[in-house]
Amino acid sequence: MQLPRFVKVKQHFEGPRIDDIEAEISQQMEAIRLADQVKPGMTVAITAGSRGINNIALIIKNLVRELRKLGAEPRIIPTMGSHGGATAEGQVEVLHSLGVTEEYCGAPILSSMEVTQIGETAEGLAVYADNNVLASDGVIVVARIKVHTDFKSSQWIESGLMKMAAIGIGKHKQALLLHSYGIHGIRDKMPDVAQVTLDKLNVLFGLGIVENAFDQTAIIEAIEPKRIAERERELLKISKSLMPKLPVDEIDVLFVDEIGKNYSGTGFDTNIIGRMRILGEAELTSPIIKYIIASDLSEPSHGNALGIGLADLTTRRLFDKIDLKTMNENVITSSFIMRGMIPLVIDNDREALQVALRCTWGVEAAKARIVRIPNTLHLKYAYVSEILVPEIMQQANIEIISEPEYLQFDELGYLPQMAEVH
Numbered sequence: 001m002q003l004p005r006f007v008k009v010k011q012h013f014e015g016p017r018i019d020d021i022e023a024e025i026s027q028q029m030e031a032i033r034l035a036d037q038v039k040p041g042m043t044v045a046i047t048a049g050s051r052g053i054n055n056i057a058l059i060i061k062n063l064v065r066e067l068r069k070l071g072a073e074p075r076i077i078p079t080m081g082s083h084g085g086a087t088a089e090g091q092v093e094v095l096h097s098l099g100v101t102e103e104y105c106g107a108p109i110l111s112s113m114e115v116t117q118i119g120e121t122a123e124g125l126a127v128y129a130d131n132n133v134l135a136s137d138g139v140i141v142v143a144r145i146k147v148h149t150d151f152k153s154s155q156w157i158e159s160g161l162m163k164m165a166a167i168g169i170g171k172h173k174q175a176l177l178l179h180s181y182g183i184h185g186i187r188d189k190m191p192d193v194a195q196v197t198l199d200k201l202n203v204l205f206g207l208g209i210v211e212n213a214f215d216q217t218a219i220i221e222a223i224e225p226k227r228i229a230e231r232e233r234e235l236l237k238i239s240k241s242l243m244p245k246l247p248v249d250e251i252d253v254l255f256v257d258e259i260g261k262n263y264s265g266t267g268f269d270t271n272i273i274g275r276m277r278i279l280g281e282a283e284l285t286s287p288i289i290k291y292i293i294a295s296d297l298s299e300p301s302h303g304n305a306l307g308i309g310l311a312d313l314t315t316r317r318l319f320d321k322i323d324l325k326t327m328n329e330n331v332i333t334s335s336f337i338m339r340g341m342i343p344l345v346i347d348n349d350r351e352a353l354q355v356a357l358r359c360t361w362g363v364e365a366a367k368a369r370i371v372r373i374p375n376t377l378h379l380k381y382a383y384v385s386e387i388l389v390p391e392i393m394q395q396a397n398i399e400i401i402s403e404p405e406y407l408q409f410d411e412l413g414y415l416p417q418m419a420e421v422h
Contacts, residue, residue, distance in 0.1 A: 081168070
């Protein structure tokens with residue numbers, strides 16, 4: 001089967017960007033009057049999640065620096081539900097893969113899966129908190145605010161500070177409890193759990209991070225505890241307006257170079273690919289993609305291929321990297337079993353593309369609408385099949401930056417990873 005030729009395209013998105021992280025952190029600490037809250041010798045926990053947030057290590061490093069200026073003793077607490085295999089050691093490994101180390105950030109990492117119940121919601125749901133957080137004099141909740149990959153909330157509380165306060169600080173035990181209610185738990189019950197955490201703990205402030213379409217830091221904002229829920233709703237709307245998207249909405253085959261936890265909590269960003277695959281939940285209406293190929297699994301995922309079930313085909317290379325114990329722990333905790341199902345495993349990229357095209361039912365390979373992206377987080381550059389060129393040329397925010405050419409596979413039938421993804 002002769003595959004079509006492809007052109008490389010560059011998408012232009014608009015949005016703010018913070019260039020000087022250190023200066024911004026200092027300004028935010030002044031705005032929140034940190035010096036009035038922190039006294040010499042005070043121990044302060046800084047939450048650190050598992051998401052691949054741009055500049056997260058630098059942001060935490062500067063929070064540590066600001067706290068040390070005031071004589072405080074900062075400590076970094078891994079705050080993630082079942083990630084890292086739901087083990088203390090695994091969660092430290094996740095942080096290290098994100099660049100968050102004791103040496104770089106200048107503070108110890110205290111990792112434990114032990115929690116204590118600190119209260120309950122109005123309807124009687126138990127609320128837990130990490131013991132290392134409880135042993136600290138104060139806590140700073142740090143999280144990126146963006147649309148969730150599992151649900152859409154009418155409350156506009158999705159992935160952000162509230163989720164970090166609930167499932168992050170509550171660790172695996174809280175994650176299991178909330179996910180036992182399915183979407184209802186993490187969408188409707190999670191904000192109430194978070195509010196109990198914010199009320200019970202000495203939260204100094206929340207540090208909300210918003211990224212632009214290029215995965216760059218767009219907003220860093222210190223938020224008083226009593227305003228976290230209200231302000232998160234506003235920042236979520238800003239984040240949604242900045243989100244990137246695929247070059248076209250109707251696609252025969254979407255080829256994704258890598259999936260992984262550093263790109264999205266579900267390996268793929270469901271908002272980008274238009275697939276949810278959660279029992280009882282409606283699928284998104286756009287984009288419309290017939291087949292998705294997942295070619296490889298990122299190293300920072302440590303074998304956790306959660307989200308592989310969102311693909312239709314994968315490669316032997318990716319399959320061989322899956323750590324079933326780590327992935328299954330995450331899948332079972334979430335209770336979204338379909339997202340952990342293994343798709344058709346094909347020997348390499350070339351054959352996976354040929355199989356997908358063979359199954360497009362009446363669409364000639366030369367006329368297939370194919371899009372190739374590095375992952376679902378970095379969408380500045382993409383490759384599109386030649387048939388899409390006229391459509392792409394009608395879009396003012398996309399430019400074609402190469403001549404049509406055939407894909408070049410290596411001796412094993414794999415494509416080299418895309419360059420210039422940022």
